[in-house]
Amino acid sequence: MNNKLLMTVLALFCSISLGAQTEETQRIFVYSPGQGDGLHVAVQEGDLWKESGRLCSSDYGTWGAEKRMFHPSVCRANDGTWRLVFQVNDHSPQFAAAYSRDLVNWRPQDYPIMSTKQCLDPVVFENPDGTFDIYYKSPQGKRWTSATPNFRDFTPDQASQISDDAWIRDTATVNGKLYEGNSFEITAKEWAAIAQHFQKSGDDWRKSNERMHDDALPTSALSGFAAKSPLQVTLTVDLSKQKAISDKLIGIFFEDISYAADGGLYAELVQNRDFEYTPKDHRGWSATTAWHSSGKIEIATEHPLSKNNPHYALLVQDTLWNEGWDGIVVEKGKKYDFSMYVLAGGQKQDFIIQLVGQDGKVLASGKLKTAATDWQQFSTVLTAKASDPKARLAIVPQKVARVGIDMVSLFPQETFMNRKNGLRKDLAQVIADLKPKFVRFPGGCMSHGQGLENIYHWNETVGPLQDRKPDFNIWNYHQTRGLGFFEYFQFCEDIGAEPLPVLAAGVPCQNSNANAQGIGGQQGGIPMDDMPAYIQELLDLIDWANGDPATSKWAKMRADAGHPAPFNLKYIGIGNEDIISTVFEERYTMIARAIRAKYPDIKICGTVGPFHAPSADYLEGWEFTKRNPDLQYMVDEHYYESTGWFMHNRNYYDSYDRNSAKVYLGEWAASTNVKRPNVETALAEALYLTDIERNGDVVEMTSYAPMLSKDGHSNWNPDMIYFSNTDVRPTPAYHVQRLFSVYGGDTYVNSRLTIDDLQLGYRIGASVVKNSKTGKTYVKLVNALPCELKLTINGLDIPSTAKMVGFEGKPEDQQFDIKTGEAGSAITLPPYSFRVIEL
Ligand code: AHR
DSSP states (O other), X not given: OHHHHHHHHHHHHHHHHOOOOOTTEEEEEEEOSSTTTOEEEEEEETTEEEEEEEEEOOOOSSTTTOOOOEEEEEEEOTTSOEEEEEEOOSSOSXXXXXXXXXXXXXXXOBOOBOXXXXXXXXXXXXXXXXXXXXXXXXXXXXXXXXXXXXXXXXOOOEEOOOOGGGGOOEEEEETTEEEEEEEEEEEHHHHHHHHHHHXXXXXXXXXXXXXXXXXXXXXXXXXXXXXXXXXXXXXXXXXXXXXXOOSOOBOEEOOOOTTSTBTTTBOOOSTTTXXXXXXXXXTTOOTTTTEEESSOOEEEOSXXXXXXXXXXXXXXXXXXXXXXXXXXXXOTTOEEEEEEEEEOTTOEEEEEEEEEOTTSOEEEEEEEEXXXXXXXEEEEEEEOSSOEEEEEEEEEESSOOOXXXXXXXXXESOOGGGOTTOBOHHHHHHHHHTOOSEEEESOSHHHHOSSGGGOOOGGGSSSSGGGSOOEEETTTEEEOOSSOHHHHHHHHHHHTOEEEEEEOOSOOOTTOOOOTTSOOXXXXXXXXXXXXXXHHHHXXXXXXXXXXXXXXXXXXXXHHTTOOSOOOOOEEEEOSSOOOOHHHHHHHHHHHHHHHHHOTTSEEEEEOOSSOTTSHHHHHHHHXXXXXXXXXXXXXXXXXXXXXXXXXXXXXXXXXXXXXXXXXXXXXXXXXXXXXXXXXXXXXXXHHHHHHHHTTTTEEEEEESOOEEXXXXXXXXXXXXXXXXXXXXXXXXXXXXXXXXHTOOSEEEEEEEEESSGGGGXXXXXXXXXXXTTTEEEEEEEEOSSSOEEEEEESOOOOTTSEEEEEEOOTTOSOOOOEEEEOOSSOEEOSSEEEEEEO
């Protein structure tokens, strides 16, 4: 220890006393200008320090309150690599630790958990053996921990006697303000690479800001192009060059966000049917939310219907009303299944069940005679005599008696495929019409959850409805789990899509709040002692989906629920855009190894974080994937980007390694500042999808996200389909997805769309695919330019009678008609248009 101390202090003073820069070197200063600003670098120019840019930011904890960096301490190791530690807040038993080879690309941060409640002002020094000492301050005094050279493992912390000098930092005045930080001398070559990185980031940022909507502005590079119509473009098709591509390129991602499930696709019309709402779901909510009565609504827990549903209501004589999900849509002539569980201790009680319109008129009525000693379910069918889009449900006791009720349910008899406990017909039909080849579910962030306690456990979502475990939704409402794994799998089967369940990789969302111990973000992951049980839970899912009911208790559960035949699960996703921390990698490895060992045919989909290249998680995620080729069949990439980004990154997958894991672009969408899908976003997506088809040998699947959003309950924009209780509104994004899905293929034919003005190439796109099932060839053409294009085709005959579908509009149009017609003898593409030709 003493030697180490000496070395560290010496190292510190060396760093401070380094002389002025030489011609071949550059002096830099790394520091944080403010807690929310991350780590920056300034460069010395003469006697002045000049800010150059941000190197990395804090990824700790939840958005808003966290993601702060205090007192960064940077150390350069003898091998030239870099280590960074910083304080994350003033209350957590964690500090942040990061590693970089070049100061520009940082490995995702780790947040080692220490024994003290606070880890203040950590500082890092390298030891002669390549390990690192980290000292920090806490209410218990100075503490010390040691890290392995790879900066992944940290020893338990202990008291330290190190001198206060260890905390002496360099200072520099950057842009007129004095900061503490660390100063280093690096080679001119190293500095050139950093400067080049900042230059490229700036260029990328400028390109990402390009908008079709701005094309007409005098400042736009495309200003005046509208007048140049028509421009000549040539599609050259080489039928001799073809390659197999994925036949599952277009699928859907279903997440219960923006009321997509409860109150949305799940057809249940009663809100808070289980009386399980709590303030954890949403501030101000309680067991009586969405219920009304002239008296006080009494809630009891003494004799629960199920341990997972402890609350129920006690009815004496007052009518109990349910407001539904912003009202209940009642349609004349339609039938509705009403049911509820009753606990009456042997008493008889009759109820009148009514649907009541906004004007107080009874739209439907039925009688429920009950006599129950223990919990018992009673049901009746209501037939509507009149319609009202905003009716209420009334439960009217017929005499004075004290009766418990729970799981109060009202379903339209007409659901998608008329399934019991089914899905809203109109909404499910629009989804089915997209002909998705797979469905990813149940999330998103909802899968890995807000903290360890909120991780989605699939086995809590199957079986009798009253035994399913409701939970709060990370999107700030409630999950009944009435739409659970059985219903998801059934829906997949009903629409001919492969199920792709995605479950947590043993870590919750990295943006989680702190737990009771003050540990935020991934919260250290599922404790190692609990990992075997969690892994078993994931193995049980495969058994439940594919097993034989005669030999497997899980498969028997599936059969008992009405599906004796296996669901034929082929894919499983592990993790959702997680930070690829050491905690993640350890747990992912354990899970994937166990699945591979027991179910070698199941294709595992890993994750590479929430953002595209060159984000830290993306880089580490792919490095991890390549280091462990047996642990994933494909990886899930996510990026929500501007239309400009998509137009300028058309070659994103061209250089991907064809011998590594496949890609699932699991969440993506183009957006503008309007945050609604329009012609501009649709065309950017269509351009990108022509490139995805070209790369369909490495990209196996894609899904736009999010899919659904209910009016008045949106957590996120843009979305693919907006809906209310009475209507379903597919957006331009939906139409693009549907056209690429319906007119998808399994063979890519080499083609090139060229334009005389080569600078404009990024605004046009084409792809030619063949579909072995339909025997057809589909040609897709995208024009994201403000002028008409006149097409010459070489290498492919397009009869004038060939079917042609597509759309066009102004960039800002949020609606358009899909036109169907014939190709005609001369194909022209109007400004801002998309066409598919069927051959
Ligand atoms: O699609 C909405 C959210 O975006 C998903 O839940 C999450 O995975 C991503 O951050």
